[in-house]
Amino acid sequence: MAGYGSFNVDSLSAAISTYGEDVDKDSITQLFRAGRPIDCVGDSVSWDEVEMHRHLAPITGPDSPSSFQGQATKRVRSSALAHIKVSKMIPGSSLFKERAPGIDGADPASVLGYELEDLQKMIGASIEYLCASALLGTINVSNTTIPGSTVSFSVAFQPNTYTAGTWSSASTKIASSEIVDLMKDHRAASGMVPKIAITEPDVTGYIMQNTEAQTMLSNAFGAAFLQRSAFDPSLNDGGLQIGGLSFRTSDGVYVPEGGSPTRYWTQDRIALLPALDKLGGVLGMAEGYGIVPDGPAFGGAGSLGLKRAPSRGYYAYTMPSGDPAGIKLVAGWVGLPILLFPSAVTVATVS
Numbered sequence: 001m002a003g004y005g006s007f008n009v010d011s012l013s014a015a016i017s018t019y020g021e022d023v024d025k026d027s028i029t030q031l032f033r034a035g036r037p038i039d040c041v042g043d044s045v046s047w048d049e050v051e052m053h054r055h056l057a058p059i060t061g062p063d064s065p066s067s068f069q070g071q072a073t074k075r076v077r078s079s080a081l082a083h084i085k086v087s088k089m090i091p092g093s094s095l096f097k098e099r100a101p102g103i104d105g106a107d108p109a110s111v112l113g114y115e116l117e118d119l120q121k122m123i124g125a126s127i128e129y130l131c132a133s134a135l136l137g138t139i140n141v142s143n144t145t146i147p148g149s150t151v152s153f154s155v156a157f158q159p160n161t162y163t164a165g166t167w168s169s170a171s172t173k174i175a176s177s178e179i180v181d182l183m184k185d186h187r188a189a190s191g192m193v194p195k196i197a198i199t200e201p202d203v204t205g206y207i208m209q210n211t212e213a214q215t216m217l218s219n220a221f222g223a224a225f226l227q228r229s230a231f232d233p234s235l236n237d238g239g240l241q242i243g244g245l246s247f248r249t250s251d252g253v254y255v256p257e258g259g260s261p262t263r264y265w266t267q268d269r270i271a272l273l274p275a276l277d278k279l280g281g282v283l284g285m286a287e288g289y290g291i292v293p294d295g296p297a298f299g300g301a302g303s304l305g306l307k308r309a310p311s312r313g314y315y316a317y318t319m320p321s322g323d324p325a326g327i328k329l330v331a332g333w334v335g336l337p338i339l340l341f342p343s344a345v346t347v348a349t350v351s
Helices: 009-019 027-033 092-096 108-136 174-190 201-208 211-217 220-225 276-281
Strands: 036-039 044-051 073-080 082-091 138-141 153-156 160-163 196-199 240-242 245-249 269-273 283-287 291-293 306-308 314-322 325-339 346-349
Touching (some): 009 108, 009 314, 027 108, 027 325, 044 283, 073 153, 108 269, 108 314, 201 240, 201 245
Parallel strands (some): 036 283, 160 346
Antiparallel strands (some): 082 325, 196 269
16 A cells, blocks of 8 residues: 555455454454354345254163254344445545645555545444444344435344343442343353343443442452453453453444434443354354456456455445546445344343
C-alpha cells in the first residue's frame, strides 16, 4: 500500500481484510470468528443444527445384543447471505492536489487508505450488529433495522432462554445464588459447562455495586473470585471472573445518520457460551465471495471483465470516474453469523 499504483483489485481486498482484523471494536464478531469458518461459493448457506442424545446408555449382559439407539436429531437450515457493499467518490483534486491528513503534500495512497478504512468501519459495524443479533437469537434485516437496506430477511435461532432475578438490587445474591442457578440451567439445556458471559455496561454496573460482590472484594478469597476488568476486549484474557464465568462487556456503539449512539447489545441481557476451544461446535461464520473487476484493464479481449474476489468475506476495488476525473472506491463483505448449536447459548434477562 506504499504507492498509488499498488491499489489494484487484489491489494485493496487484502487491505480491507487487514482493517477488518482490528480486535478492539468488534468483540462479538471475534467470538464468531473463533468458531467454525464456513466457506460459501454461492449466495446462500446451509448448515446442520445437531442435537445429541443425552440419556444414559443401557447396561447389558456380556452376550446380549447391542441396544439400538436412534440417530442424533439433525435440522437442516439455510439462509441467504448478507451482502454489504458501500462506495464513495474521491475527486482527483483530493488525490493529487490537496494535502493528505498528517502529511505535508499530496499522497494518493494515503488518501485511498484512510477512505478505505472508513468504509471498512461502516461494514464492520454492520457485521457486529449481525453477530450481536445472532447471539441474542434473531437476525432481522430490513430498512428499519439497518437503514438503507434494499432487502429484507430474518433468521431465527432458538437459544436457551433464562429469566434471572433483580440484579439491579444491591442485596441480590448475584455471585452465590443467581450465577450458580444460571450456570446450572445452561448445563441442563446444553450438557456443556458455561465459561464465557457476554453482557453490557448496565449489567456490569449491577455486579460492581452489589453488596455481596463488594464483600468478596474485601478479602483475599474475593480477589481471586472477582477480579480484572470486564471491558478487556481480548478473547484470550480473563475478563471479570465470577464463579467460573468470564464476563466480557460489549460496550460498542454505532451512530445512525441523524440519530444517537446505539448499543449493539440489548440492555439487561447476558449470553452464556462454552469455553473458546469449544466454540467451533457452537458458533459459525459463513463467508462468501464478492465480485470485483478483473484487473486494471476491466475486460480486455476474451475477458468478462469480472472475477470472483481473491478471498472470502471482505473485498474492495477502485474504478476510474471520468467527469469529473476521480476514483470510485467500492468495498464490501459477504457472509452471515450462525448459531450451529443454539442450545449451547443461553440468553438470560436480568432486571
